[in-house]
Amino acid sequence: MIGFETYPNVDQAAAALRDDGVYFGGGTLIMRALNYGEQDFSRIVRTTDPALKQVEAAGDRVRIGADVTMREVIASSDLSFLTPVARSVGGPAVRNVATVGGNLFAEHPYGDFTVALLALDGRVSVAGGGEHDLSDFISSRTTFNGVVTSVSVARPGGQDFRYHKVSRVKPKGVSVMSIAAWLPRATGRISNARLAFGAMGETPLRALPVEQALEGTSLDASGIESALQAVIGAFNPPDDPLASGWYRKEVAPVHLRRLLLGEGEK
Ligand SMILES: Cc1cc2nc3c(=O)[nH]c(=O)nc-3n(C[C@H](O)[C@H](O)[C@H](O)COP(=O)(O)OP(=O)(O)OC[C@H]3O[C@@H](n4cnc5c(N)ncnc54)[C@H](O)[C@@H]3O)c2cc1C
Incomplete structure (x- = not known):
């Protein structure tokens, strides 16, 4: 019982x-x-602590309570940049109850929302105090035995944030991969980009070699070429019933190219 x-x-x-x-x-x-x-x-x-349901925007960051659901993310004007991400999690029945905090613990190939939080410099707060870098938190999540209270993320400007989920069944299929990119620009060139991939490892992961390859480049076909090369060796994705690891590696540059050039899904 x-x-x-x-x-x-x-x-x-x-x-x-x-x-x-x-x-x-x-x-x-x-x-x-x-x-x-x-x-x-x-x-x-x-x-039922109301603190876990709050969304607080302050300065260039926004704090999202861990019990905020995907449906509530979609309804929040402070989180409009995350609307496409929340919409990509399951169907309406799942989104009605699925929370931001729960997504941090969802195992492969789930965790699409966490991919976006990673790209947006996510920081995890836990009951009892303390803030953790999201990458560090994810890598030790299996031994965590507490309550996440909120996740704080950067608020990207204008067109700086992009997200793309690749699935076989639309609109609510499970990820073959998901990609989130925060692409700040200084005088037209990428500066301090952050990219994360879902379903390309046992947990959502940052794509550090891709970020490095993008630094100082412009978002056009020649500017992104080294980033497309870098993604090929960046991950060691698992096999699962949706796709083999080999397939995921093969198609990663194709989907990254579409995301970076803003070509959308073809
Ligand atoms: C049909 C279906 C489709 C789905 N589709 C997707 C999808 O497309 N993309 C996707 O990413 N996921 C998907 N999921 C997985 C899941 O619904 C989401 O990942 C969701 O965000 C998990 O949140 P939850 O609140 O329901 O987690 P729960 O089931 O409540 O919890 C999951 C785990 O997280 C822990 N946890 C939850 N909240 C906290 C907290 N605040 N502090 C500490 N630990 C916590 C729990 O203890 C548990 O171990 C799907 C699930 C189903 C059943």
């Missing part, structure tokens, strides 16, 4: 997790695990 506990305060919820509890965001993955009898927990813990 699984226990279900609700706390008014996030610190109480974090303390209640102990060894056998799991935090419940929207439950899209937890309930599936329960339905298949695959759970490794005996208690479900959640909180």
